[in-house]
Amino acid sequence: MNRQLAASVAGGLAAPMCTLRQRVKAWARACWWGSASSSRDGVRRPAAALHARRNLLILAALAMILATPAAAHAYVGPGAGFAFLSSFLTLFLAFVYSCFAFVTWPVRRIIRWVRGYKAYRRAKVKRVVIIGFDGMDPDLAVRFMEEGKLPNLARLRDSGTFHRLATTCPPISPVAWSSFMTGVNPGKHNIYDFLSREPGSYLPSLSSAQVRGSKRKLKVGKYAIPLGRPRVRLLRKGIPFWHFLARSGIFCSVIRVPITFPPEKFNGVLLSGMCVPDLQGSQGTFSFYSTAGSGTQPVEGGVRIPLLAADGWLRSYIPGPDNPLVRRKREQLRIEFRLRPDGARDGAEVELNGRRLFLRRGEYSDWIELKFKAGLQVTIQGICRFYLKTLAPYVELYASPVNIDPGRPALPISHPLIYSVYLSKLLGPYATLGLAEDTWALNEGALDDEAFLKQCYLIQDERERMFFDALEKTRRGLCVCVFDITDRIQHMFWRYLDPWHSPSCSAQGGSRYAGVIEELYERMDELVGRILERAPDAVLMVVSDHGFKSFTRGVNINSWLWQNGYLALKEGARPGDPWFAGVDWQRTRAYALGLNGLYVNQSGREPQGIVSPGKETQQLKQELAEKLRGLVDPATGRAPITQVFDRDRAFRGPYRENGPDLILGYAEGYRAGWDSVTGRVTETTFEQNSKAWSGDHCVDPRLVPGVLFSNRKLTCESPAIVDVAPTVLEWFGVPLPAYLDGKPWGLNGGACQ
Amino acid sequence: MDALRALIDRTFDLFFRPFRDIHPAYGLSAASFVTGVMAMLVFRYASNQPAMRRAKSRIQAHILELRLFPDQPGVVMCAYGRILRFTGAYLVHALRPLLILLLPVAIIMGQLDLRFSHLPLRPGELFIVKAELADPLAVDSSSLAVPRGLTLTAPPVHIPALQEVDWRLRADGYGEFLPAVIAAGHAFPKRVVVSNGLVRLAVRRVQAHLWERLLDPGEEPMPAGSAVRAIEVGYRPRIIDLGRFQTGWLGFFLVASLVSGWMVKVMLRIEL
Incomplete structure (x- = not known):
């Protein structure tokens, strides 16, 4: 049937001398044949057949347009004008870009050679992939491997390397990951905790970065217009090892390694991780809406906001950043929204920013773009997710902290700046907040265990997609990615693993969640399996910054x-x-x-x-x-x-x-x-x-040592996280800076130093 | 078909009535705006907006890829291939609304062409009426019946090689006139308009075919197989005068409809 259709249309199109009327007839015949067949046989047309018919219709339409004699008649309105114009421009731009890239490639190679870049000349490896599982515990890993639940990690242990990896003092993620990337102890990288003492006061401040407004402002009436970008300063000292690699011409992709905000310039791509703030400048402030409360109350890590009934809707707002344009008093930007519960559909309709969306109870919404209007046509863009927790007896709604929109970042969260935009265009919006898994929301009861787990795995899916894209782009060089989910889930679900934990915590649903951490390890093991499959040539290292214990x-x-x-x-x-x-x-x-x-x-x-x-x-x-x-x-x-x-x-x-x-x-x-x-x-x-x-x-x-797995036999005695940086430099043949505290490990039975 | 054509003519006459005696740019702007809004609404409701958004995002992503990874020829090649693929997908998603728009925009443009492509005759203006004959032998025997209000100012010119006869006439006063070409014993009238406003002008009267009826909708076609193939009146082409800038109606329409379409696109957040 499809062949007949194709023949009839192709016949009409192929004969250059035939009249337009014949072509239209051919097209009409094709359409008719299509509809007649479906009504005759009475059978639902398979998708492939429908696609074939659609394609034929499109071909026929194209033929009609092309056959039309005057150019003016080929113009079918501004919609088509935009479509064809933008497509042409896109292709043209892409063509110019790719030509430029190809033509200048040898020139760039020569420049690098002249500058003395000796990429890979002394390298023992072509590609190194480092996977960081924040907080993966060696005791649990051993237990689950022995129970046969982690076949891929067990394979690494048996045919490659498995060690306990000494952590830093103190064993806190920002400290340990800073030592991981710089190869030095905290006395040289200046990170001792999440918080540090503010000089001149006893107040704490974020240890890793400092964000301040623009230095110069133009004061006009009630506005103070910033004349420059916000000043973001990295307080971590020391040089990450990928900078040394990049200087030698080795390409590096670095995804969500903690304490990389603000991103530093180097020859590679980097997406910042832990310590990226939310749009309010905090490390994550969720909003919890309820019809039960009457006033706005700050809670640990978030804010409780009432849902007020009016005109058959429930009204509230999403708190945003402080208005950067207001001169005198502090003014928080807000986005108003209204919500109407719909019991019949087990959800609620939400109107926000002129858009309508439907929230299902117990499910997260997609990322929602938020535009906070500061005035003078200035908008600050963020993204958040809703989670409708309950509809009765009270309506309860959770909104995630407003993340920096990676497609239009208010602060730099990647290097180059367009890398976060690229990932956003490629994969859709994604969580950018450093501590995106909202542990405080679970602590405060704004989320339940199930909702928290869903959130963690939604974020994990985003990160896996990012990582595999980076892996695809890094055919040679270094690809590093740190996954936080292991840390967050263990923090929040250890109570189901530990019989000595507070009974009040583990009373609800103990058996249901008893296997959460085990499943987490299995998921990570499965991820390792996929990496091994996709990058069989790479030297793979799986590391964690510390282990875990009950609290x-x-x-x-x-x-x-x-x-x-x-x-x-x-x-x-x-x-x-x-x-x-x-x-x-x-x-x-x-x-x-x-x-x-x-x-x-x-x-x-x-x-x-x-x-x-x-x-x-x-x-x-x-x-x-x-x-x-x-x-x-x-x-x-x-x-x-x-x-x-x-x-x-x-x-x-x-x-x-x-x-x-x-x-x-x-x-x-x-x-x-x-x-x-x-x-x-x-x-x-x-x-x-x-x-x-x-x-x-x-x-x-x-x-609480961490773990070290590799698909190669590594020669190392008492390995520590601080050794990773010198090890990778040594494998790529890059000279080690003298100040490093770590010692490189030998590869494939080679001696360690 | 004729009833439909008459209905379309009348609808457009009604639309352009307020603009009849003012600068043609106003009427053309109004038509462009309506076309822009209509096209955008069709795109909004007839296209798969999320799919178009995805395709556009992917194209943008792969263009950024070219900038991010210029040192990796493999990645550049792959990115270029994907740009082609997603541009194709984007165009496929745009084709459905395009198909829906094809006929209405063709009709609108036909109607605009009738009103804005040529100027009507002015009293005292000389013009040519040209007849294309089906039979070369009828060239010498054909004649023109001239109504009151028009004056024949010169003998006809016969061009047998082209099967064509030309007459030069003068318009004596305002009005609509029907000079008729007499050939093979039949009269084939052609409407001639002498006016100073915005009116429908059919430059050619042709023989009846479906497509010609749509594309040359100004005047009822002659029966198929007639002795006269087409009659053409030599109206002067109209230039839209925008002060320092002068353009034909089509250029004006293209720009104005794109601008109005873009405004609607931004206001209604239409993905295109």
């Missing part, structure tokens, strides 16, 4: 310092205020900030320091270390701190002074309490961790 008991070090006379509160001040609000610094000798850090209130360094540097500080550190090592949890009878590390011994390098004076190494099951991290002094030193965040790694680094 059942929190230790509030500031409370302990207060109770033991090292920290004092102002007269009349009540315990419980965050960020040291009630602390009397004139009588305080030490304070804790961040996950593992303890600082001496040293004169000349701290704004109101009272402890002299040198001997007095050293004595105080020694005293604190001894007392903390002897601390006992009365509820369990166990010592919560196994080791206290002195900064002067733990770190070497020019930035050692910026680190905490003491690093606390917690025992398994313990970690800094939630209040302690935010500088809150409470009545009790110990607390039961009742949050969903139930696994952690901010403990004694010796307890």
Whole structure:
């Protein structure tokens, strides 16, 4: 039948001398034959046949257009005008670009040769692929491999390499990944925690990057128009090893390695990872909407906003960034939206930014483009996802933090800048926030376990697509990608794995979620399998920055310092205020900030320091270390701190002074309490961790090594994460900078240095 | 078909009535705007907008790929191939609305051509009436019946090689006139318009075929197989005067409809 159709149309088109009427007849006959056949046989036409018919119709239409005598008659309105014009321009542009790329390729090669780039000349490898599974635990990996659940990782272990990989002190992701990329200890890269002390105050600030508005502004009426881009400064020091590779002409693709925001320039492509802020400038502020509440309330990591009924709709808003154009008072930009529950369809209709969309209960929406209008035709673009949690008795809606739109980034999140745009055009919008998996939303009950898992895997799918695109583009060179999902799910689901965890946390759905971490490892193993399949020639390394342990008991070090006379509160001040609000610094000798850090209130360094540097500080550190090592949890009878590390011994390098004076190494099951991290002094030193965040790694680094797998036999004794950078440089034949702390591993039985 | 043609003529007459005695750019602008809006709405509702958006995004992505990976000839080649592929996909998605628009835009352009391609005659203006005859032997025997209001100013010119006879006439006053070519014993009238407004002008009257009826819709066609193949009146072509810039109606229409289409596209967020 299709052959007959084709013949009739082709006949009509092929005869150049036939009249237009004949051609139209041929087309009409083809159409008629098509419809007649479907009605005659009464059978649903298969998709292929329908496509064939559609294609024939298109061909016929094209023929009609081409056969029309006057040029004017070929113009079928502005729609077609745009379509053909843009297509032609696209092809023309692409042609020019590709010609340019081909013609200049030898020239570029010559320039590189003249400049002394000796890419691959001394390389032992052609392509290195490094997969980072943030927080993959060696004990769990071994257990699951022995149970036969991780066949691909087991294959790597058996035919290549498997080791425990020593982490950094402290074993926190930003610290460990900074050492991974720079090959140095924290004293040389300046990252000791997520937070660092703001010089001149006792307030914390983000340790890795500083974002400030434009320096110069044009003040016009109520507006202050920025005359330049926001100033984004990377606070991490040290040079990532891919910069050395790039200088030698080796192409590198770096995807979502933590502490790469803002992206640095080098000859390769990079998408920033952990510590990329959201549009509000925070590390992730979700919005939770409910008809139950009446006022807007900030919660940990987010904000609760009421849904107010009006005209049969529920109205609310999405909070955005502060208006960068407003001169005097702080004004937060918002996008209003309205929502109408539809019980019959088990969802709700949402109107936002002039668009309508339908949300199904229990499902995430696609990424929604948000345009915050600042005035003067300035818009700031972001993206978010909705999750309709419940419809009854209350309507509850979750909105993810507003991510920087990768297609129109408000801040640079990639190098080159167009790389994030390219990925967005290729794969669609994707999560750009550093900590995109919303652990706080689960902690605060804005998301349930199921919703959190769905979110994690949606993000993971995006990242896998990005990674495989980068792998395809990196036929020679280095391809690095860090997947965060392993860290986030273990943080939030460890309670189902650990029988000793708080029963209140694991009461609901324990059996249902008991296998979540196991499934996670299986998914990662399957990913490794796909990588091996797609890049059989590459040297593959699978690394993690640390392992995991249970977090059942929190230790509030500031409370302990207060109770033991090292920290004092102002007269009349009540315990419980965050960020040291009630602390009397004139009588305080030490304070804790961040996950593992303890600082001496040293004169000349701290704004109101009272402890002299040198001997007095050293004595105080020694005293604190001894007392903390002897601390006992009365509820369990166990010592919560196994080791206290002195900064002067733990770190070497020019930035050692910026680190905490003491690093606390917690025992398994313990970690800094939630209040302690935010500088809150409470009545009790110990607390039961009742949050969903139930696994952690901010403990004694010796307890939480990471993993090292490879498809090659690597010669390495006591490998550490700091060794990765010199190893890769050595394999590519790039000279190692003298300041590196790590030691390269031997490849295929070669000796390690 | 004739009833449909008459209906279309009347509809367009009604549309252009407010613009009859003013600068032709106004009427043409209005028609261009309507065409732009109509075309955009057709694209909005008849095309697969998400698929078009995806195809466009993919094209843009692969163009960026050329910039991002210029040192990798394999990637560049692949990207170029994909650009071709997705441009094809994009055009396929654009074809459905294009097909829907084909007939209405052809009709609109035919009607615009009738009104804007030529100027009507002015009183006192000399013009040529040209007849193409089917039979070369009828060239010498054919004649022209001239109604009152038109004056024959010279004897006919017979061109047997082209089977053509030309008459030179003068318009004496405003109005619509029907001079008739007499050939093989039959009269074939042709409408001649003398006016200073925006009116429908059929330059040629042709024999009846479906396609000619659509593309030359100004005047009822002559029966197929007539002794006269076509009659043509020598109206002067119209130039749209935009101050320093002068253009034909088609150029004006192309630009104006593209601009109005673009505005509608932006306002209604139509993917194109």
